[in-house]
Every structure is written in structure tokens, then in C-alpha cells.
Amino acid sequence: MIRKKRVLVGVSGGVDSLAAALLLQEQGFEVSCVTFVSWNKETEGVYIPPSKADPEEAAIKTAELCRENGFNHYLLPLAKEFDEKVIQYFISEYLSGRTPNICSHCNRFFKFEQLQIAARKFNCEYIATGHYANIRKENERYVISRSFDDWKDQSYMLWQLPQNILKMCILPLGNTLKAEVKEYVKKQGFPEQADQNESFNICFIPDNNYKEFLCRRIRSLEEILKNGELLNTNGEKIGVHDGFPFYTIGQSKNLITGNSSKLYVKEVIPHKNRLILSSKDEVFSSVIHIHKINFIKYGNLQGRFSFWVRIRGKDHGTQADVCFDEDGEAIVYFSQPAFAPAVGQSAVFYEGDDVVCGGVICRIN
């Protein structure tokens, strides 16, 4: 008898990863599941509101659910790794005046990497998640492309994945609509999971207050940085702010200026704890620089190309000319100015539905 192919599915307790596991089982895989406990009550700075489930308890419930359905299930406590790879990065980026694309970073340096490590350990040749995107092999390369469900597409968050991970990665939901996934999970006998709310926001900041998180994590941060200057584009002081890490380019919330029209953060100047504000028109940029490029569809590109570029998750994209240089950096010339590209965010390049490559925005012109 031919041995079934083994796949390790990262399950969070939500609908999508559960659907992925069930679908793979239907397709004839031997399915094992793993749940990471990325933080717990003791993790510094993480506050779990009373309304939210304790991550350890939630993981145990997920484990029970999987085992009841005949899956192997492994529970991995990875709070230390998560802290080192994800939370530290998050903090240091904000303290440097950048805006980290934390999900994208986590997928690369924590989630998929740990899945790969666990797969080796548990003797699985494939890994899988409930992400909405597709992976196919073409010309000896593994190519990520947009999901069939245009609205749910998560290919933007996966651009950093290296070929050796993509090679062993299966995304079973790439050709399915979210509504179908919910229906499927319900039919399989999990109505409770099917009706769960979408996960959203930064996962380790359940109340979505990242300012409070930073302040809990770094003692007296607020005290040191309060009363920073708000300047207009003429260099005139028009107010004060709570500290540069709590703002990002394009932001208009939480700016008390007394100005009668809406103002947006145009520039963050960390060493002076200063924010430059302007009207919305002035926050558009035509040229951005990117680094830390990861090539997906083709190997190293050199020279000038025309691609669609997305600079945030829910961005339909902008046509742009991209010039790659020899140092692994690139300059992006948008055909139409893009609103509020922020240093630290991901720029992902598409050719049709395919992800060509991505990079981290390092400079705005």
C-alpha cells in the first residue's frame, strides 16, 4: 500500500484553517495539525481583555476539536520565539519611526518558518494554512498568485516567503470563496466555528491599541515622548502630539491641531520627535524606494519593468515602473501618485494575478 502524503496544517481555531485541514483530509492526505501558543498571560505587554479567550485555553480547545475529528494535533508553546521574531521587530520598527507590516513579517519569520521546522520534526513533507492565495510551480519556481476570492486575497501578506517554504506549502482555500468555506465547515458539523468572527487587527494586541502596548512594554515611553511638536509644511508649530511612534504616514486620527480642515501625517521625524502635517493632497507620492526584495515568480530581476504595485493589504494597486539595481534595491515610479506609502510597509508587485516580488519601503520621495 502506498503511504499517504503527510501534511502539517497550522490551525488557529478559526474557520479557515479548520476548512483547510478538512479539505486536505478529503483529498487523501494524512493530516496533522499544529497550534502555536505565541503568547500567554505572562508575555510582557500583552493584555488579554476579559472578553477574549485566553490563548492557551483557546489552543487546548482547538487541540480537542482536532483530535475528536481524528487528526493528530500538536500544541507548541512558542511565546519566546514569537517575542524574539515578531514582537521585538514590531517595537524596534515603531521606535525607529517606521510602520512595520507585522503580518507579512510574522508569516516569513515566525508562522511559516516554525511550520517548516515542526513539519521536519513531525515527519511531514507538506505544510498548509488557511490563507487565501495560490501557489503553483512554473519554470522551476514556486509562484504565489491572488486568490479566487478577490476580496479575501492574502497574497500581499505572503510575499516574503522563500522558495524552500513555498515548495512544501499547500494553500487549499486559494480557489474558494469565503462564503463557500463557511458553508463547507458548517456542513461538516462545525456550525460554531463557521459563524466565528473574522480575526483582525494585530493578533497580539487584541484591543487594537498598539500605543498602549508599546507603553506597557517600554516603561516611561509616553513620559519621554509626550509634547512632541506638530508642524505644518511651512515649519510652523500647530500643536503637540503624544510621541512619534504612535503615528504613521497618512494618519489623521489623534491629531489635535485646532485646524478647521483635515490634516494628515506627511512625515515622521523620530530624532526630533516631530510630525509634519499637511493636507491630504500632499501625502500622495509618485516615487518610493524599496529594499529587502524577495523574488517570487522570476529569479533576480535587473533593469526596468512595468508592474501593478500594492502598498497595503486592501489596495487594488497602482501601475508603476520599477527599476531594480544590482544591490537588491529598487525604485518605484507610480503612474499615478499613491496615497501615503509608509516606510516599513510592504510593496508587492503583480503581473496579472501573480506575485512577481515584494520589498519593504525604505524611502519616500
Next chain:
RNA sequence: UGUCCGAUGGUGUAGUGGCAGCACAGCAGAUUUUGGUUCUGUUAGCCUAGGUUCGAGUCCUAGUCGGAUAA
């Protein structure tokens, strides 16, 4: 000191003697595997004391505060 001008939510402003509006900020929802954006809803105000009037943010008088100006 005289004269003139002004005072309306936290901020900036509209308001023929007839229901005090608008914008920005704030707050609350919606949306969202990142930040942010966007959308919807909502809190909150006539400097004080008199007077005229059926009725005063509006007209009159005085005061308080702010600005301008003259010596």
C-alpha cells in the same frame, strides 16, 4: 486714558428678531490577518448682568476679557 472692533462646542466658523448650523478634533459603530485610510452614527456651544420685545446669539446699556489705534 480715549476711540474703534470683536467675543457662538475642545478648535475654526455660519446664523434677515422666529427650531443655533457647518468643518476639524473627540467618542461609538461598520470595514480589515499590519499601521493607516474610508464610511455611518453621536457628544458638546451663544462671555456676564440688566433692558426692549409675544419672542434676543442677533437690538440697547453697563461690565469682563481680547485685539487694533491715538497721545
